[in-house]
Amino acid sequence: MVKAPRKTVAKKVTAMLESATAEPATLKSFRQWDGDFAFTRYWWLGEGARAGVAPVVRKRMQPGDDPKFGNAAKVEVLLPAMAPSDFANAEFLLQHFDAKMPPFEFHAMVQVKITLDPERTWHDAYEEVRAYARAHFARRFPVIMVAHVPALAGLDGYGSHVHCIVLSRWIGINGLGGACSNLCSDRGYAEALAAWRAHQAREQA
Numbered sequence: 001m002v003k004a005p006r007k008t009v010a011k012k013v014t015a016m017l018e019s020a021t022a023e024p025a026t027l028k029s030f031r032q033w034d035g036d037f038a039f040t041r042y043w044w045l046g047e048g049a050r051a052g053v054a055p056v057v058r059k060r061m062q063p064g065d066d067p068k069f070g071n072a073a074k075v076e077v078l079l080p081a082m083a084p085s086d087f088a089n090a091e092f093l094l095q096h097f098d099a100k101m102p103p104f105e106f107h108a109m110v111q112v113k114i115t116l117d118p119e120r121t122w123h124d125a126y127e128e129v130r131a132y133a134r135a136h137f138a139r140r141f142p143v144i145m146v147a148h149v150p151a152l153a154g155l156d157g158y159g160s161h162v163h164c165i166v167l168s169r170w171i172g173i174n175g176l177g178g179a180c181s182n183l184c185s186d187r188g189y190a191e192a193l194a195a196w197r198a199h200q201a202r203e204q205a
Helices: 006-021 054-061 090-099 122-136 186-204
Strands: 026-034 037-045 074-078 107-115 143-148 161-167 169-172 175-179
Touching: 026 186, 037 186, 054 090, 054 143, 054 161, 074 090, 074 122, 090 143, 090 175, 107 122, 107 186, 122 143, 122 161, 122 186
Parallel strands: none
Antiparallel strands: 026 037, 037 107, 074 143, 107 161, 143 161, 169 175
8 A cells, every 4th residue: 555645644634633723614605686586605714614504405494493384385306317316315415415525615505596476376386496497407416496485384475485505516426526616606697597587488488
């Protein structure tokens, strides 16, 4: 077995010690929107330990405390065709994503929030958003779809909407790959918005 040079080992140990003693990293976010379409990107700031994205996503999946009415109306994972089936479980996907995220990757995820047409049933409008998310995002990335329909819990004055939570790492036959800087950028926002507007135009034609 070839041994690593002492200097290389020392550098790795120093980096690990510095990471362990650094202040915890913060999950930062930046939001852009256009009418019914909101795009939020998330990234890690800092060199310390990361809490992971799972707590943020779980809060979307269960936005309320009530055991009966606190859950989202629908939660679904969309994957590329070649992705291993284990990742279709949202909890497995989130735990694996957080546990295996390389420390040099700071792009975490994007969240597209689309307000549903109040003149349509929520499940019909949801299918339109789902088709968009599968065509634009799920060809490469794992997507967690979360539908919020406040009326089902008896809440008035709150519009129904869908969160398309797109994890930053592409996924293929061998699992998760590297994080995509284009997805989590101004260009990613512009491409996602243009794809949504084009999808709407096709649906209305």
